[in-house]
Amino acid sequence: MTGTEETNQANHVKGELLHLIYHNEESLYTVAKIKVIDTSLDLSERELTVVGILPKPDQDVTYLFHGEMKEHPRFGRQFKADQVRKEVPQTKQGIVHYLSSERFPGIGLKTAEKIVDELGDNALSAILADKAVLERVDGLKQDKADSIYKVLLEEQGVEQVLLKLYDYGFGLQLAMKVYQAYKLDAMRIMEENPYQMIEDVEGIGFAKADAIGQHQGLTGSHPDRIKAAVFYVLTEQSMNSGHVYTPTQNVILESQRLLTGPERVSEDDIAACMIEMGEEQKVMVEEDRMYLKTLYFAEKGIVTNLHRLISRGKSVEEFPESEFLKALGKTEESLGIEYADSQKEAIRTALSSGVTVLTGGPGTGKTTVINGLVEVYGRLKGLSVNPDDYKKDAQFPVILAAPTGRAAKRMSESTGLPASTIHRLLGFKGSQDDFEYGEHHQLEGSLIILDEMSMVDTWLCNQLLKAVPDDMQVLFVGDEDQLPSVGPGQILSDILEAGIVPAVQLTAIFRQAEGSSIITFSHDIKEGRKLSAEESAGSDLRFFPCGPLQVPDAVRQICQKAVERGYTARDIQVLAPMYRGDAGVTALNQMLQELFNPSKEQKREVAFGDVAYRHGDMVLQLVNNPEEHVYNGDRGEIVAIFLPKETEQNETMIVISFDGIEVSYSKSDLNQITHAYCCSIHKSQGSEFPIVVMPVIRNYARMLRKNLIYTGVTRAKDFLLLCGDWRALEYAVGRDDDLVRNTTLCDKLKQAFMEGTHQHEKTGVAKD
């Protein structure tokens, strides 16, 4: 429940700080009690709580807040500020008081008076405009004058930046973000190159930066303006649509759409700027394609490294067939399984190649092959594949990794071997490109197996391959029919399509033998077969028809039934394709929290924006936190909430357990998590759940696609409970042709290998 609005945005409150209740240095979330001096509100009280993203308020300063009055469900009436400005002292007395305050060390009452006597009521702006005016103050030493100017600049810096940004129509929160990104440089950057903010400040798009640009005279076809639009289009295409490059003609058209204004910006002008950007190497242009620089080089890096790793495949140790069969037989015996021909082929290929790809849908035996490969590998190489045999310093020869924490955990559970996220394996240090392992510090080991490769994007794949040494064999495992990676590229399908790597596809379904309708249903979707609600149903798959408005109720009832049968929130995952709407992730999460973890008098909770986090809530991590070994997509449970008086830091702390790893969050860190009862299908990739509940309705239309439904359905291990409109499901499964991403990996791989072969032929190496 959010508070009710009482007044409109135009209200203001002028006041002085009484005391600071809360201020977070990083997020700037502030709660302060103020003494009201003046207000446009009809207020009886003379004290008021003000909340907002604010610079830390000082004592003895008058602030003017703009915003609205809100009724907080727990804390009562509060003024929510979305603009703040410090009232610069205007009177002689006010300025003397200000200059002689503790902020200006070494300036006493006398000196302050002298300054004001000399410079008048405008003293502060006069000093800021030109610090040399202080030379006119009799007896004021240079170091004092310098210090006054410096403090004033710092004090007024935030104000000036904020004021300027308010003029451009920025809200307080975004204005503070700009200030935090640049501090006192903000004014300079805004004046010199406001478009820089698009890259540096989250939340600033082209239109916002352009509003400032217009004030600086960067109008119409100014090259800086056009280049910013081009760069913005290119970034959006990569980040939102997953393209590695954008056709130049599309860049021109999309940029033209952004560059609105009285003067039409011509295609020629845009094209000329694009050529310049290419020459300046700000972006990469190749034929009629334009790339972000990092993506161009990442793709290139993948080609180079795959070429390196595959070419040395000829030197991979070969084993006579008889030895292989013997090792395989022993493995089959110890695992109690008889491998199918395609599975045997997968193991044999992975053993004899530098790089191999193994694909297959759910239940086709990918994990079973990984297990077999590790064991056969150990037998043939005479190595132990028991991690207990490797003490501290000895490197276990087989590396297992996956893109998400959940997928890595699943891999580890199903193989009994250590597995980690790819980020952790590569020693990710928290910012893009900052990895411990790479070209100059490569991984140790002789075989690396990477699961869920369909989720790996172009940047991460490049970083990974750089870190693989020449003598390490690589097995990529994945299901190419799932959703592609969140980041740009479609690594797995491009590598497969290039046909330069031995690939084994598993198609026979083994889990079907155990009577799983989920598996059959998944494969029906994958193959595009006609789906029927009645025929698809089974003991582990049910469909509950309902209209869009009934979705929340249907989901609640399904979950309620599961709870009655002894399942808990940990076993049940509701999946929805979008966040907004009554049947979206946000609304369903609120409803499910009340079902699974309702508020109780004794149960602690912390309010954060419109949601409350309660003791016992299931939550989802939204960002990588390598220091704590918690990654985007990990699920955890709130196991403790401490009140400020119970913590050393004197602030509310929330402890979340991620499968035993306990991480503490302060209130401002809570933007790193969300409730996990319902999550998007994209976020569920790489995870499996005993029960999946998935509504499918026409309202999701824009999102409905075959690979989305397929990914959602294949998350269910024991039960898949669908609800909604069967026709919407059929519609989705029929849509699979418009999601191609623009990449050049496949072509460049083919080209590199053809050139490589020619060179070998020329030098006569190819024949051996």
Ligand SMILES: Nc1ncnc2c1ncn2[C@@H]1O[C@H](COP(=O)(O)OP(=O)(O)OP(=O)(O)O)[C@@H](O)[C@H]1O
């Ligand atoms: N050759 C085989 N003979 C008998 N059972 C098999 C064989 N291969 C796999 N299975 C069984 O089929 C089931 C699915 O296998 P596995 O878990 O390896 O598939 P998967 O492709 O990894 O599936 P998912 O992607 O859903 O995890 C398991 O119970 C496994 O024991």
